[in-house]
Amino acid sequence: MYDVIVVGARPAGAATGMLLARRGLKVLMVDRARFPSDTLSTHQIQPAGVQRLDHWGLLDTLLAAGTPATGSVRFDISGTVVQGRYPDGFLCSPRRTVLDKILVDAARDAGAEVREGFHVAGVVNDGSRVTGIRGRGGEELRAPVVVGADGKHSLVAKEVAATVLRETAPGTVASYSYWEGVDMPVGELYHRPGRAVAAFPTNDGLTMVYAAAPRTQFDAWRRDIEGNLLATVDGCGDLGERVRAGKRVERLRTTVDLPNVVRRAQGPGWFLAGDAGLVMDPVTAQGIGNALADAELLADTIVQGRDDYQRRRDEARRGIFDLTTGLARLRPVRGLSALLLKAVARRQESVEQFLGVFAGTVPVETFRRPGNVLRILAQRARG
Known part of the structure; x- marks a missing residue:
């Protein structure tokens, strides 16, 4: 019998498990993945998230793994340039093979039990509340609290029939990959009518380059993904020249699976954290930071026996959700x-x-x- 079972061990789940274990709870974390492993990601941990990692004693480990600190950023929005340093620290754009492993290891070090390669078949309940999970092999594991941190297609959310509170249709198709040899003195973001671009330094001296287009253009976009991405980047000052002077070193990753959904985040015996509870377009790169914030809020909620996780999460995210879904339309700024x-x-x-x-x-x-x-x-x- 555990105090808490966390389904999903990427940022939201691993951070939640770590924080709860540090406070003395008996925690089980399960994930079908084995770490280190990659996953689609915006990469960026915004400064508020970096501050949390620092407070938890994990930032030095992240930086020691060769993750660059980006203190300055350049926003070019239809030719209007907003450039400066972040007022409260810096952001990092780590590879998920690096970040997720650091968080999983920290949860283990805190005393959480971690089962990798574990496939959850469903949740267990007593008719009135969730009381645990069931593995594919039929094994049942019990806890009075189950946390679903299993991503935007959360099985836990489906099993508990978590109500969708808000939903905006997916707006973009997004592609990204990694280039070496790109001069990147600052992080760069661009907004053009019908396009969005981001370029940030990441681990191993590489630059992550992302481009987005309207989802309605997916058929044309996928016919020549690299050509369309580079043509988009060419429209962003001299960034195109710098990217073309470098070399792409990994495959391009592309997705239209970019929902904007706010779900009910708590019920009898269960909570949702990270993308399982609230997911939005990557155009503002808030996902990892939101996951870490949810973990902190949820750990406090569980330990203190509070019942206001849903309200506090929604209050914190309402504005950025609206801003993100608006920007994801990729309309001209007028x-x-x-x-x-x-x-x-x-x-x-x-x-x-x-x-x-x-x-x-x-x-x-x-x-x-x-x-x-x-x-x-x-x-x-x-x-």
Whole structure:
């Protein structure tokens, strides 16, 4: 008998298991994967997530594995450039073979039992609450709390019939791979009508290059994925030249499986964390940071016996979910939004606040508050 069973041992699950085990709970983590192993990912751990890793004593290990720290970023949104340093630290863009193994090892070190290569067939319940899980071979494992951290197609969420609270249709097709020999002095993001691009340094001296297009263009995109990705990058200043001067060293990864879904995140004997409970388009690269935040919030909830995990998670994510689904439409930036961006770009204080929204340190609602928007626009008008 365990205190908590965590299904899924990537960032949300491994961090949850680690934090609970550190507080003395008997934790079982299961995952069908074996670590280290790769998975589709945005790679980016925004500064708020990096701060959590530092607080948990894991950041030095991540950096020692050759993960670059990216303190400056360049947003080019239809020609308006917002560039500066993150106001509260830096982001990292680790390979998942590196990050996930560090978190799984940390959970083991904390005392959690980890079963890799374990396939969950379903959850066990007593008619009123979840009481454990069942493996494919029929083995039943019991705990008063089961955490589903098993991704956007969560079996746990399906088994407990977690209600979909919000859903926005998938908007993009995304492709990425790794290049060597690319000059990357800062992290770079671009927004063009119908396109989005990101390029960040990752492990082994490589650069991860990502491009997105409207999902409606998937048939044309997949006929020549590399050609379409490079043509998109060519429209981003000199980034195309720098990428073409390098060499792609791994296969291209492409997906249209990019849902935007908010599920009910708790019920009798169960919780959902990470993408299992809330998933959104990778255009704002919030997934890993959200997973780590969920783990911290969920560990506190379970240990303290609270019942407000759902409310606190939703309050924290509402603004960034709306922002992300809006940006995933890849529409031109016009009108007041275009004027606001130009105003932001002119003052370092506003640049830092803008970057803080994506960093996870400034709530979207704070930035978008009418008084704040008027203040930024007024500063531009005064020159």
